Amino acid sequence: MTATAGTAATEARRAIVVLGMGGTIAGRAAVAADVVGYRAGVVPVAALLEGVPLPAGWRTEGEQVANVDSKDMGVPLWRDLLAAAYRHLQRSDVGALVVTHGTDTLEETAWVLQAVLQPERPVVLVGAMRPASALAPDGPGNLADALTLAADAAQRGIGGVWVTLAGRVFDARTVRKVHPMRLDAFAGGDAGPAAWVEAGRVRWLTAAMPAASADAARAARIDTVLAASVWPRVEWIHSHGGADGALVRALLQQRRAALAGGDADPPLAGLVVAGTGNGSLHTALTEALAQAAREGVAVRVTTRCAEGVVVGEGGRGGNIWPVTDLPPAKARIALALELLWRAAGVPVSPAGPGRRAE
Numbered sequence: 505m506t507a508t509a510g511t512a513a514t515e516a517r518r519a520i521v522v523l524g525m526g527g528t529i530a531g532r533a534a535v536a537a538d539v540v541g542y543r544a545g546v547v548p549v550a551a552l553l554e555g556v557p558l559p560a561g562w563r564t565e566g567e568q569v570a571n572v573d574s575k576d577m578g579v580p581l582w583r584d585l586l587a588a589a590y591r592h593l594q595r596s597d598v599g600a601l602v603v604t605h606g607t608d609t610l611e612e613t614a615w616v617l618q619a620v621l622q623p624e625r626p627v628v629l630v631g632a633m634r635p636a637s638a639l640a641p642d643g644p645g646n647l648a649d650a651l652t653l654a655a656d657a658a659q660r661g662i663g664g665v666w667v668t669l670a671g672r673v674f675d676a677r678t679v680r681k682v683h684p685m686r687l688d689a690f691a692g693g694d695a696g697p698a699a700w701v702e703a704g705r706v707r708w709l710t711a712a713m714p715a716a717s718a719d720a721a722r723a724a725r726i727d728t729v730l731a732a733s734v735w736p737r738v739e740w741i742h743s744h745g746g747a748d749g750a751l752v753r754a755l756l757q758q759r760r761a762a763l764a765g766g767d768a769d770p771p772l773a774g775l776v777v778a779g780t781g782n783g784s785l786h787t788a789l790t791e792a793l794a795q796a797a798r799e800g801v802a803v804r805v806t807t808r809c810a811e812g813v814v815v816g817e818g819g820r821g822g823n824i825w826p827v828t829d830l831p832p833a834k835a836r837i838a839l840a841l842e843l844l845w846r847a848a849g850v851p852v853s854p855a856g857p858g859r860r861a862e
């Protein structure tokens with residue numbers, strides 16, 4: 505479905521394509537006071553755009569890719585979104601994309617788009633913490649900010665994937681949802697916000713980054729991802745007091761069964777471990793992971809801390825697996841993509857594996 509918004513929209517204006525994925529920003533409750541028991545992913549993107557001011561000189565086009573609660577995101581929907589985004593980014597009249605999305609997995613989708621597309625034009629993800637039916641919904645203001653940010657970044661030649669909520673702007677690598685209710689539910693860890701959107705203007709806090717030029721293998725990586733209906737199975741586990749490796753051993757049983765044809769699910773191919781502190785792992789967990797690695801499972805270590813990254817090798821020098829500076833949810837995606845690309849013989853995205861990879 506495609507809809508054009510704006511009073512005096514002309515084809516000569518550059519377009520911001522707004523891809524609707526659902527979420528609370530498109531949510532509705534039976535009563536306006538209900539900001540918890542609503543249904544996410546109901547209102548069409550064309551309706552979300554109604555009445556939202558456009559940046560001067562721009563027009564918008566809405567396309568409904570999906571309308572879901574983002575807890576249900578996964579490879580099929582990411583593939584649909586990637587295909588739509590890639591199609592529009594190849595149009596000469598499109599300056600930027602905005603994606604309306606649920607906040608629960610927004611950071612994962614942001615990373616999928618960044619790692620796979622490495623877009624030279626800006627792609628801005630936006631959500632809301634209150635449904636469209638709320639007494640004071642935050643969606644319309646956030647969407648107006650997203651359009652402002654998209655236009656501003658396009659005019660400055662800033663590419664890449666960005667997230668905005670509650671006036672703050674974060675990059676795809678560092679952004680995380682940090683609160684289940686607050687309107688400013690997102691943070692960039694110790695990187696902080698990259699910019700603020702204030703009264704229709706963008707104030708960049710970091711030096712505006714020019715659009716990264718894509719490396720030669722980008723098209724092959726995109727084709728590989730668009731052709732894949734499943735990604736290698738990567739699970740995400742934590743180290744914690746009392747961790748004994750039982751979960752890893754159970755997953756290894758699944759891998760053995762799947763490889764032997766006795767389990768229809770894809771075999772375990774990778775494990776992301778969110779270690780304690782600087783990526784330290786319980787000794788019992790380390791032993792189970794070593795067995796997994798011996799059986800061909802790729803292991804990556806990150807930290808379960810809400811801020812910061814693993815410094816050095818992590819684990820007080822004892823880690824034998826590569827560490828990544830991505831938080832666990834994004835590290836899981838990065839490893840799945842890395843394994844997918846490696847299996848296809850395609851060079852891995854520099855934006856994909858995180859700070860250090862094999």
Ligand code: SIN
Nearest residue numbers: 527528574606607608
């Ligand atoms: C969702 O993630 O789709 C629901 C929650 C939200 O958007 O805040």
